[in-house]
Amino acid sequence: MEARLFTADMKLAEVIHIDYQLLLLLPRFGMNLGFGDKTVREWCDKSGVSCRLFLMICNVYNCGQYLPGEEEIEEIDVDQLIAYLKRSHLYYLDNRLAAIEQKLNDIGETCPVEHRQILNRFFEGYKNEVISHFEYEERTVFPYILDVTVGSRPKDYRIEVFKENHSNIDDKLNDLKNIIMKYLQGSARGEEKINLLFDIFSLEEDLSKHSLIEDKILVPFVLKLEQRYDKE
Amino acid sequence: MTKSSRHYRVVIVEPSIIISTGLKYLIELKKEFEVSAIIADYYHYTEKINHLLPDVIIINPSVVDVKKRQHLEEIFTELKETAFIALIYQYIEPEVVKQFHAVIDISDDGERIAQKLLHAIDAVNAPPDAAEKNELSDREKEVLIALARGKINKEIAEMYHISVHTVITHRKNIIRKTGIKSISGLTVYAILNNLISINDVE
Numbered sequence: 001m002e003a004r005l006f007t008a009d010m011k012l013a014e015v016i017h018i019d020y021q022l023l024l025l026l027p028r029f030g031m032n033l034g035f036g037d038k039t040v041r042e043w044c045d046k047s048g049v050s051c052r053l054f055l056m057i058c059n060v061y062n063c064g065q066y067l068p069g070e071e072e073i074e075e076i077d078v079d080q081l082i083a084y085l086k087r088s089h090l091y092y093l094d095n096r097l098a099a100i101e102q103k104l105n106d107i108g109e110t111c112p113v114e115h116r117q118i119l120n121r122f123f124e125g126y127k128n129e130v131i132s133h134f135e136y137e138e139r140t141v142f143p144y145i146l147d148v149t150v151g152s153r154p155k156d157y158r159i160e161v162f163k164e165n166h167s168n169i170d171d172k173l174n175d176l177k178n179i180i181m182k183y184l185q186g187s188a189r190g191e192e193k194i195n196l197l198f199d200i201f202s203l204e205e206d207l208s209k210h211s212l213i214e215d216k217i218l219v220p221f222v223l224k225l226e227q228r229y230d231k232e
Numbered sequence: 233m234t235k236s237s238r239h240y241r242v243v244i245v246e247p248s249i250i251i252s253t254g255l256k257y258l259i260e261l262k263k264e265f266e267v268s269a270i271i272a273d274y275y276h277y278t279e280k281i282n283h284l285l286p287d288v289i290i291i292n293p294s295v296v297d298v299k300k301r302q303h304l305e306e307i308f309t310e311l312k313e314t315a316f317i318a319l320i321y322q323y324i325e326p327e328v329v330k331q332f333h334a335v336i337d338i339s340d341d342g343e344r345i346a347q348k349l350l351h352a353i354d355a356v357n358a359p360p361d362a363a364e365k366n367e368l369s370d371r372e373k374e375v376l377i378a379l380a381r382g383k384i385n386k387e388i389a390e391m392y393h394i395s396v397h398t399v400i401t402h403r404k405n406i407i408r409k410t411g412i413k414s415i416s417g418l419t420v421y422a423i424l425n426n427l428i429s430i431n432d433v434e
Binding site: 118119121122182185211 | 271277411416420424
């Protein structure tokens with residue numbers, strides 16, 4: 001195992017130097033920059049963030065093999081986890097998808113009308129897919145989880161349903177990569193196309209981490225709770 | 233085994249670190265093998281594995297989602313010359329095992345494992361179809377256009393008097409060659425390549 005796990009006593013700056021992608025986590029947790037030489041624990045405490053949860057998510061991001069332990073998962077702050085996931089959703093839509101859409105529009109201006117139309121239509125389709133994926137989580141899955149956490153369990157839903165249908169929304173993103181890279185001809189806006197590709201690659205990576213968090217932390221947490229109710 | 237001077241890249245997909253580390257050690261005793269990645273689940277790393285283009289993937293079949301009955305070739309669309317080896321130390325449905333080119337048993341020694349890997353690599357590379365280009369054949373183009381127009385497999389099969397199975401094979405080839413999976417993505421491809429006009433897909 002090449003990547004080592006992050007710990008609460010590491011300096012936060014050191015953690016970010018090891019994996020700068022973790023910067024993305026800070027705003028989602030409502031944590032600011034300017035942490036000086038504070039450790040992860042100190043900065044989490046100061047920001048009112050569960051250090052356990054923050055580290056768990058950092059480790060899921062950074063280490064592909066990392067699987068949080070069962071007892072550890074049972075004790076996570078699920079309200080904070082859900083708040084984190086919701087803020088991530090917002091960030092993807094308002095920030096990342098919006099940026100990609102903007103660049104795609106700019107590039108489309110140099111294309112024949114038909115090509116522009118179909119590209120826009122394609123992206124619109126992808127965006128709607130992402131939106132409905134997020135909406136399903138926020139309207140059905142998260143409320144269910146919060147219900148389960150406080151002890152009332154609606155009979156008509158199980159996290160298993162989510163687990164099995166937690167489909168990839170990244171097929172189309174991958175398609176878009178190939179469309180732009182391999183099939184969108186013309187020399188105009190070459191630089192912008194490259195920037196766009198960088199945006200797509202990095203969004204894809206971040207989204208895959210996002211679903212890892214759901215699969216490795218959220219789902220096991222709920223399964224555990226459900227099992228407990230089943231026994232009662 | 234003709235290419236003994238070659239270096240073969242191996243990817244191990246195995247959730248147990250104890251086992252994957254031991255396996256890596258045994259495999260790398262042989263100079264011709266190099267374990268380029270150890271991965272706990274293929275789910276979130278399919279892309280990565282596809283990019284590594286390994287010669288061999290050793291998978292613990294219990295990580296493959298049996299419920300969805302996914303075939304390995306559907307998961308690793310990019311890997312046409314990769315040998316798939318199952319690593320077995322618990323009960324696995326025979327149907328799942330059938331997809332693999334060879335099976336490593338937990339009691340195999342290094343020598344035996346190396347032998348199995350080399351045999352599987354040779355078997356996979358046997359048909360010399362290096363001439364294959366990534367251009368779509370005319371038949372594939374027809375299927376692509378029909379898909380972009382919203383036709384389903386069964387309709388396409390009837391249109392061209394071919395079996396649904398053949399349509400599916402065409403679709404797999406189209407996906408492999410273009411790198412585009414979704415129907416809407418293929419529609420974009422068809423229009424960018426002037427195979428159809430946007431009015432055809434309204």
